[in-house]
Amino acid sequence: SQQGEEDPQALSIQEGENATMNCSYKTSINNLQWYRQNSGRGLVHLILIRSNEREKHSGRLRVTLDTSKKSSSLLITASRAADTASYFCATDGGGYNKLIFGAGTRLAVHP
């Protein structure tokens, strides 16, 4: 079963715009991670946020976590065509970091 659910399923924007993706999950967690995947290749780790953190930044990425609502968001600022990919959130379900993924958000950034 998939714990994380990303919203929207697909997002199409122009270069320079911001992209926001949301993730909801069902059980308690120790941490939540965001990954990017280009064209069916391996997943690239973007950010890990722990359950006692509320916000984290990495370059143009900003991740928030609201454990009371069991939700997280990923914001990509000033998007580029190279950001075109699928984005997944993954939770550890409070266990040994057995990652549980959602179906992902497909982001298309047009030049």
Next chain:
Amino acid sequence: DAGVTQSPTHLIKTRGQQVTLRCSPKSGHDTVSWYQQALGQGPQFIFQYYEEEERQRGNFPDRFSGHQFPNYSSELNVNALLLGDSALYLCASSLVDRGLTDTQYFGPGTRLTVL
């Protein structure tokens, strides 16, 4: 510093055959997890190996088995292949710290096609 490597990149098998996929973890990592990703879906956890033992298992049949070697590399074996086993198989490595694993780093995957 080499990242996670997987072999082969692509594989084509027929129903009923057996397949072995290989993974070498990132340097310094001691835990290997395997995931199956069907087209258009998120990865699904198959199992995780730590200290050469299966530590956790997802909802996959016994046809899926694995092994971890003393150098932390790992193999995934699938017997009696079905058409539905066609997928991208991803290996991820991580480091156990105080009983919890941290960031998982993924390899490029092996694309398995079952005909």
